[in-house]
Amino acid sequence: MRDDADSRNSPDLAERFADWQDLGLDPHRCPVRDVLSHVGDKWTTLIVAALAGGPRRFGAIHRVIPDISKRMLIQTLRDLERDGLATRRVFPTSPPSVEYSLTPLGRSLLGPLTALVAWAERNHAAIDAARTRFRAET
Amino acid sequence: MRDDADSRNSPDLAERFADWQDLGLDPHRCPVRDVLSHVGDKWTTLIVAALAGGPRRFGAIHRVIPDISKRMLIQTLRDLERDGLATRRVFPTSPPSVEYSLTPLGRSLLGPLTALVAWAERNHAAIDAARTRFRAET
DNA sequence: CCGTATCCGGATGGATACTG
DNA sequence: CAGTATCCATCCGGATACGG
Secondary structure, eight states: OOOGGGGGGHHHHHHHHHHHHHTTOOTTTOHHHHHHHHHHSSSHHHHHHHHHTSOEEHHHHHHHSTTSOHHHHHHHHHHHHHTTSEEEEEEOOSSOEEEEEEOHHHHHTHHHHHHHHHHHHHHHHHHHHHHHHHHHTO | OOOTTTTTSHHHHHHHHHHHHHHTOOGGGOHHHHHHHHHHSSSHHHHHHHHTTSOEEHHHHHHHSTTSOHHHHHHHHHHHHHTTSEEEEEEOOSSOEEEEEEOHHHHHTHHHHHHHHHHHHHHHHHHHHHHHHHHHTO
16 A cells, blocks of 8 residues: 655655754644644544535534534534634524534635545555554564 | 635545444544544654654654653554554664654655645634634633 | 533543663 | 653543523
8 A cells, every 4th residue: 555646745744843843842832733633632523524514503513423422512613613713603593503614714624634534544444454463463 | 705715625525424424433433533533642743743754763753852751752653653654673782772764654644744734834823813813702 | 402510530641760 | 772660630521410
């Protein structure tokens, strides 16, 4: 499963990293760390994916991701809203209904995110194989 | 409100998500979740970036990422090794020296990862602004 | 229907001290 | 130099119950 086509971009990361070094690499002020932790947390990516198709109501998202608690769903949506990746619209119906949708900024994340997801799907077999091999050697 | 420039890639994610649904979306067996959590954890991305330029010794990595404990450095390197993203070579010198480097699989991750990092760098200003705005409104 | 509040177990990760 | 072992604080996130 060689994929050297992708490694043409790789020098970039080494260079950027060197730049971060020069800036002090304070993890608490590093925007990259900030954003990536967002991506890596338990629910953000799934929710962004759920909103990728268009606006959804709270309950709809919850139905689409059954194993998230309301607590975590709200919290993650709030974080997305806070960071300007999603918006929240309240319709004063009764009972109230709330609709979430991605902002342009949020949608601009879909490209890089999809690339990463595609990589995961392409290579999870190789990763599984590596794990099995690793366990066998120890 | 449409932002068609960036959203050309976006239908993919919505479709994939729908597929995951059909497969049951068991988080513990979802390869995507598995990989993304890897990317999102505190140190993996930094270490991969540090190895992007070529093989490095344990101490060299540690010097390049000063604020990681040896414990976490080892643990993260082990995980990378386990997943087939990095290799570990021991040179039986005295004192011993150990060299880590990315595998082809690991290097193939650099492309998607760099795209995500580039997004983070492009948009962290917008995110910061959104946060300030959000705090102001509450 | 949408959200909040509280409690609590387990994972994460830092500090420190010790080996070969 | 490279790694291990132990202890301990913090945080993430689930369960539950309640409110508008």
